[in-house]
Amino acid sequence: MNPAVLVLEDGRTFTGQAYGAIGRSLGEIVFSTGMTGYQETLTDPSYHRQIVVMTAPHIGNTGVNDEDGESARIWVAGYVVRDPARRASSWRSARTLDADLADQGVVGISGIDTRALTRHLRDRGVMRAGIFSGPALTGADGGPLAADELLDQVLQAPPMSGADLAAEVSTDSAYVVPALGPDGRPLTTPVAVVAAVDLGIKAMTPHRMAERGIEVHVLPARSTIDDLLAVHPDGVFFSNGPGDPGAATTQVDVLREVLDRRIPFFGICYGNQLFGRALGFGTYKLGYGHRGVNQPVMDRTTGKVEVTSHNHGFAVDAPLDAQTTAPYDGGRYGRVHVSHVNLNDQVVEGLEALDLPAFSVQYHPEAAAGPHDAAYLFDRFLDLMKSHPTKEHAA
The missing domain is CATH 3.50.30.20 (Carbamoyl-phosphate synthase small subunit, N-terminal domain)
Incomplete structure (x- = not known):
């Protein structure tokens, strides 16, 4: 050998x-x-x-x-x-x-x-x-x-801090994952349409949305707000991905355009970190990160503890103890609170805007190859889109 x-x-x-x-x-x-x-x-x-x-x-x-x-x-x-x-x-x-x-x-x-x-x-x-x-x-x-x-x-190898890597792993061109019905066949009329920004998206993520009747337009990492609006989305999704969220200024700017238009938003992992930065919070590098399929996280909305799948080395720096006003631009996005927390080390595992239709989690609810405790979050996103129609949102 x-x-x-x-x-x-x-x-x-x-x-x-x-x-x-x-x-x-x-x-x-x-x-x-x-x-x-x-x-x-x-x-x-x-x-x-x-x-x-x-x-x-x-x-x-x-x-x-x-x-x-x-x-x-x-x-x-x-x-x-x-x-x-x-x-x-x-x-x-x-x-x-x-x-x-x-x-x-x-x-x-x-x-x-x-x-x-x-x-x-x-x-x-x-x-x-x-x-x-x-x-x-x-x-x-x-x-x-x-x-x-x-x-x-x-x-001589470059460090991960300061690395902007999403564009290196993203799709080069947009593609569509069609909505599926209960029988697994494509729907003629989807329940909702989502613009998903591919920052390093996993194949199971749009599939989980498609299973719920959502048509998913997967767009490159460098997509503009006009690119997102062109698919007439009922919601916008930011995926997981590699790199330092502090370097992703382009995506944070696009996300703020989404929030300004009150378009329902859901982000996971890297998308959670970018949501935190869009709200005005900082991010920081963890000592050794969370990677695996066995991280205990509490959903503070329900009090339920979930075993979750993780892969991240950065986290959002937001107050755990109470709701606060999002710091960006003098409180432009209103109130926000930490919705999920890691029970091992108290790291922020989710954010929820109280005055906007937007939320995110740090872990992977699509969870291939498991566990599936957090799959309900895709239902929560669909409910958010249904309760906040986007027909009035224009460029």
């Missing part, structure tokens, strides 16, 4: 075996606590430019199929596992995970102590890292590269 080395920004190294493609991968190293759903994780555009560590020790046992991907390709920059499956064992499997990673040029490493690595990242915070194997371990003179030479390459 080919040797591989993982080098962290703070100088710590791990030695293992190459997994997937041979070569070099640089990015921000993060860990995901999901026991299942590795295919959905790999194809989630929110992981763009990130090296993902799987905390579950045994990965790849069900192989890879052609149905469960959240996009058309793998987005992670690199992949770190402890004990890769020796064979795929599922009737749905079309190929092995190792082969899929190699075919798509994703450099990985296996056979390392991922528990020790995760504990290190929890203590020190996520950071830049590099995976090196094959020729990437060899210098120009043909000899092996020293640890400090590998570290120099890691330190």
